[in-house]
Amino acid sequence: MFLETKNLTKQFGGLRAVNSVDFSIEEGKINAIIGPNGAGKSTFFNLISGFHRPTSGQVIFKGKDITTLPSNKIAELGVARTFQTTNLFEQSTVLDNVIVGHRLRTKSNLLDAILRTKRLKAEEKQCKDKAIEVLDFVGLTHVAHKQAAGISQEEKKRVAFALALATDPEIVFLDEPAAGVNPDETEGLAVLMQKMAEKGITVCLIEHKMSMIMKLADKIMVLNYGEKIAEGTPEQIKNNEAVIKAYLGGSAIA
Amino acid sequence: MEILIQQLFNGLTIGSVYSLVALGLTLVYGILHIPNFAHGALYMLGGYITLTMMTSAGLHYWLAIFVSILVVGLTGVLLERLVFHPLRHAPPIHDKIAAIGILLFLEAFAQFVWGADYQSMPTPYDKVINLFGITFTSQRLLIIVSAIAVMILLYLFLKKTFIGSTIIAMAQNREGANLVGINTNKVAMLTFMISGALAAIACSLAAPINLVFPGMGHLVILKAFVIIILGGMGSIPGAIVGGYILGFSESLGATYVSNDYKDIIAFVLLVIILSVKPTGLFAKEGR
Amino acid sequence: MAAFFNQRNVIALLVLFSVAFPFITQNEYFLHIMTLSFIWMIGVYGLNLLAGYTGYLSLAHAGFFAIGAYSLGLLTVKAQMNFWLAFVLACLITSVVGLFVGLIALRTKEHFFAIYTLCVGYIIYLVIDKWESLTEGVRGLIGIPAPSNIGPIAFDNALSIYYLVLTILLLVILVVYRIVHSLNGRTYLAIRNSEDLAQTIGISTMKNKLTVFVLSTFFAGLAGALYASFVRFIGPDIGSTAITFDLLTYLLVGGIGTLSGPIVGTIIIVWVSQQLQFLQDYRMLIFGPVLTLLIIFYPRGIVGGVVDWRHKYQEKKNRKLSVNSLVKPEKQVKEG
The missing domain is CATH 3.40.50.300 (P-loop containing nucleotide triphosphate hydrolases)
Known part of the structure; x- marks a missing residue:
């Protein structure tokens, strides 16, 4: 496995922001994490990139346990990330x-x-x-x-x-890369992400723009209330009962 | 044993003053996230105004304190409007430097107007009382009683009045407060007003058992910072409890450790706290 | 016109002026003031490296200044040590104390860092003031020797000490210039800009901050040691917060985070203070509000203001140019 999380959990006070998430990222592909607001997506990123220590669970990158490494060491290993606002x-x-x-x-x-x-x-x-x-x-x-x-x-x-x-980097984590830009520009950014993947850099992004994700991603994970409720290709996700329920029953797609 | 009781009483006295100063500081920090380095200068200003009102204008002690509260409170509001409000979006280093500028100005101002000499403040409560084998002036008793009264009043104001609860709301969540229609500008000004008033009360009460001079705010403000870090930045009960803890440790330390180094106790305490917990005691974990 | 006032020319001019200064005026007193200004500048450069480039406002620098001064004083007066050995040791002692303070202080951020260092500064001051058996307390330390000869060069008059201090100042400026205009300088700016971002691009923020902090205290100690050997008498007051605030004022007026800011600010304030002799203790009536107003309206001081003005000027020119032809702006204005 290229990069994977095992039982990754983060607790803030009484709140479980990320609850026991197993996720594996495929090398050279575009991976996406989606979910309603407050589903724990950013926290998940923060755990992988070493900004927060998980309460329990592991992050493994190319066979090496990076769970407790500081973020600058993780960056040295070839894991890069962006923030929602730079x-x-x-x-x-x-x-x-x-x-x-x-x-x-x-x-x-x-x-x-x-x-x-x-x-x-x-x-x-x-x-x-x-x-x-x-x-x-x-x-x-x-x-x-x-x-x-x-x-x-x-x-x-x-x-x-x-x-x-x-x-x-060998892998980049992009936190809402297309937030706050217009549709034309979003298209351009999507092309850029594909270009990165073609160059052999694995991409993992959080995004709200569903149409973009469905076109772009090779693999999608859906988080809701900190838990993984689905994982698979865009086709599989579209038809997944739990996902539809989460989006219709809970907060709307932002 | 008698020494111990005497020192505990003294600790209660200084602790009361510290708590009042720390309360003003923590209120401003809670609402605006400004570490107001000029708070000690407001304290000093409060002392001088009370003194001047008594000696030059011949006002009674309580009346003089009342004038002092008004003047220092308004000075606080002025500072908020003219200095901190324009800086609310600036990098965090800016408001600290601005506050230092104010501090330097107010001290030079006091020296210019009132001179650099140490002055003593008269008080109508200088009777010596002997009770349970401890000796104290009635001024010390007055400090404790008034400080506690002020704290209770402040508590009632914050908890029982609408305007008070807006302060609490804003301390908890500024954006949220803005959304539910609280006029955050008004609350900020009010907070500075209360903060200044508390400083004026604290100094007017403490001055008769100390002396009045331009640099009198230095140590007090530093200790107040230690207290609110001890009690949690922005926490009201924390400021009160922290104030008394420091008051007791100082009076006991002066007797049982070293009188020369009693002023260091607070700072050593702080250095230890921040060494162990860099974000202070009772800090909330961020997301 | 604007191009003339670039970094190099300004510095070259200042160097030329300061070398020629003793020949321009024969007034001993002016020479004394100038030497003292140079010493402050070294301290201000220390503060600038830390506050200006990493964004950490240290309020303990007068304390480190005093450690440098007292180390030199005690080693020469009480331990009878050779002057230059004591001088080097004084700087090292300050840096070592800086290292230990930095290790803890730099775990805190923003307000906590400022308050923490303010308290550290106060502890240093109180220790110097109260530890009478070592420091002589409020009586102060007298009879500190002037720098001893280096080979044939003797430092027995005001002029030679002036040039000694000037030489050291120029070295400090050179070191700071090189650091700021290197990968290291970029690293520090990245930290000031956003520590989280710096950390994600693989920068060990703690290591870098600590390096700067130690270097910054080294400069403060260096300034202190020079001060002690120049004034020949030191008291606990040199460690008081008033001195920290003075240094901060020099820095802010000149321009925090700019290379020439410490020179400009110190010169202006020291000379204005000389002109305002009659105000003496009340000079903060003016400088206090100046500090506050500057931070509101010109947070990067005089030098920063000039740089911004030049940026605007440059951009106007570029815009005019690019209307006619699509040229790239070839020369960018460097940070002041």
Whole structure:
């Protein structure tokens, strides 16, 4: 298995935000997690990426137990993620914002910086090249030298993708990548996600835009009140009784 | 044994003052999430105004305190309007620096107007009382009784009146409060008003057994911060209990450990707490 | 015109001016004030590296300044140690204390960090004030020696000490410049911008914050040691919060998170204070509100204000250009 969770559970006070979820992510595919608001999707992401410690259960990535690793170590292993809103450093250029994304693959320390060593110079170039490469990949070369404050919402989403890609990930977790952008732009982002999968990067996303998910995803998991109620291909999910009930009986699809 | 009782009584006295100051600080933090570093300066201001009203205007002690409450309360409202309100969306480092600016100004202002000298505040309650083998002035008794009375009044105000309950509601959930139609601006101003008033009361009560000087707020505000971290930032019962805990530990520490280092107790306490729990005692776990 | 005021030119000009300063004025007193300003600047750079680039507002820096000063004082006066050895040790002692404080303090965030460091600063001050058998308490420490000779260079007059302090300041600026304009500097900015995001892109935030914190206390200790050997007398007051607030004022007026901010802010405030001699104790009547107003209207101080203005200017120019031809803006204004 590529990445899987076993019995993953997170309890906040009396509330079980994620309850005993078993889920496996398929390599090189586009995996999606859907569910009504408050179903525990973001918490599930936070558990995998090391932001929260699970109350019980395990996260296993390529045979290695990463449950208790801090998030920066998890990133080093090749697991990247984005947030619903990315706080870019507005006074810097887009390129400057993305350069730091490759920092984890470099080794130069404070002394290198003070002495301006060859290693530092080489690694600075390496980071810059990487940033240029991923900005090209996400189609943002034209705004690379613009200030981050001056780019559109959709471009900001793409910068978030670029930042995640700059870490050289094997899998990226995208938290509502298309929230707050219009349908045309959503289409463009979907194409970008397919491009990532084609490049061999496994994608896992949380999304509310159902039409997009049904077209895009290879595999879907449905969460409701922190529990997995269904898992399968888009076709299977569409016809699943429990899913229909959850969406009709509970909160509406947002 | 007598020393112990005497020290416990003293602890009760300082604890009462600390609780009042911490209450003002915690209210503002609970509503606006501002650590008001200028709160100590408001405290100091309260002392000077009461003193001036008594010595220059010849007002009675209680009347002077009343004027002080009004002036410092309004100063609080002014600060909220002019400084903290414009900064409500700024990065968290900004409101702290703004508060420090206010603190520096108020202290320089006090020194400019009233001078740097230590001054003592007269009180009509300077009778010495002997009871159960302990000796104290009636002012100390007054501090304890008034502080508790103020706390009860504050409690009744917050719990029993509509306007008080809006403060509680907003402390619990700002956006929610906004949604149900609470005027958050009004509540913020009111909170600063109460906070300033509490500082003025605390200082006016404590000043006769201490001295009045421009830097008198320094230690008090630092200790108040320790108290609200001890009791949970924003928690009202926490501020009261924390105030008394610190009061007792200081008076006992001064007798049984070292009088020189009694002021350190609070900070060592804080350093230990934050070392063990970086988000303070009673912090809620975020999602 | 705007292009002329870039980073390098401004710094080169300032360096030139400060080297030539003793020849411009023969006034010993001015030289004294200038040397003192340079010492403060070193401390302000320390504060800036931490507060400006990682976003952690430390209110304990006067404490670290005092540790540096007292370490030097005690090692030379009481332990009779060689000056330069004591000087190096003073900086190291401060950094080690900084390391231990940082290890705990940096687990806290935002308000908690500010309050925590404020308390640490106060503890340092109280310990210096009360531990009379070691520090002489309020009487202060007198008879601290001036820097001893380095080879043929003697530091027996105001002019030579001026150049010594200036040299050290320039070194500090060089170090800070290189750090800020390197991958490390980007890393720190990423942390200031969003710690969660920094952590997800694989940055060990604790390690980086701790490095900056220790370096920042090293600069504070360095400034303190220089201060002790320059003024030759120290009292507990140099560890009081008033000094922290002074440093903070210099930084804020100049521009927090900018490279030249500490120079600009310190020079302006120190010289304005000199002009306002008659105000002395009341100078905060002016600087207090200035601090508050700045943070509301110009949170990045004078230098930040100038940089923003240049950004706007540049953008206007670029827009004009790109109307005619679709050129990329070739030169971006660098962070001040």
